[in-house]
Amino acid sequence: MSTTEDLIERFFQGDRTACARVISLVENEADSCMEIMDALYPKVGNARRIGITGPPGAGKSTTVEKLTGMLRRQKKSVGIIAVDPTSPFSGGAILGDRVRMSSLFLDPEVFIRSMATRGSLGGLSRRTKVVSDVLDAFGTDIILIETVGVGQAELDIMNTTHTTMVVLVPESGDGIQAMKAGLMEIGEIFCVNKADREGADRLVTEIEMILEMRRDETVWKPPVIKTQAREGQGFDQLLAALASHADFLRENNLLEVFREKNIRAEITDQLENSFLSMLWDNPDVKNIYEKKVEEVIKRASSPGRAAQEILLLLRKRSLI
Secondary structure: OOOOHHHHHHHOOHHHHHHHHHHHHHHHHOOHHHHHHHHHHHHHHOEEEEEEOOOEEEEEEEHHHHHHHHHOOOOOEEEEEEEEEOOOOOOOOHHHHHHHOOOHOOOOEEEEEEEEEEOOOOOOOOOHHHHHHHHHHOOOOOOEOOOOOOOOOOOOHHHHEEEEEEEHHHHHHOOOOHHHHHHHHHHHHEEOOOOOOOOOHHHHHHHHHHHHOOOOOOOOOEEEEEEEOOOOEEHHHHHHHHHHHHHHHHHHHHHHHHHHHHHHHHHHHHHHHHHHHHHHOOHHHHHHHHHHHHHHHHOOOOOOHHHHHHHHHHHHHHOO
């Protein structure tokens, strides 16, 4: 039996060390990645995926920690993917979220994985979907994905999870922030955290007014729930809202719609990245690129014109 086959066998036996190893291999796109995912993919599709997004400092990590505790009391196994900012020194995750979730480490039914964004601008690491699939195949009941919290670019999450929860706080003009970031369009549940602070009721009213303006009677109406994550207040209502949205998806046959959309997005992403890698591996492409860069540096051309001419040259030489 090969090393990869042994790893897959241990994975399906519920070996957490094997699961961690599989995640590392697929995250780093190792040579065995495709073989591993071919073996795992028939088991994908049973886990509920919930995204938690919002601006930095809103209490996303504490919300994830409290939600996980309540889900564990319901005997649900939980996978947590915490997408952290990339370290400018090591290129890895800074691991701030993992430190804040230390109370969950000893629970064998909770699997926590920190991932670095590695330059991705959508609030997630590019490999987040694949890692979600691994945890799904491992038999995890609920997968919670916490975005990096950049505030303005959180839209990847809606193509990755069944339910998107937006966490906001009363201060710092978060009502306006939500509108700017496009979070009002992607949020299926809104959580106003730190609700004991001044302005919480006003923020709830603002969000409800915005939602009412874009309301469509044929679709889900997002609830707005006040919480105090540190004290665990409001989490019964939060769990009830999550259960209600899950029922809504099932009753309207939207889970298959999500699955198809997710598959299309993942294949497109893999194709684009493979195509770009193949392109940059070609020395002729690099030479053409460098010549055009030099022209732009000398102001003999503009970046847009250079890009267009590179494409025309590549087509002429049948390189694309």
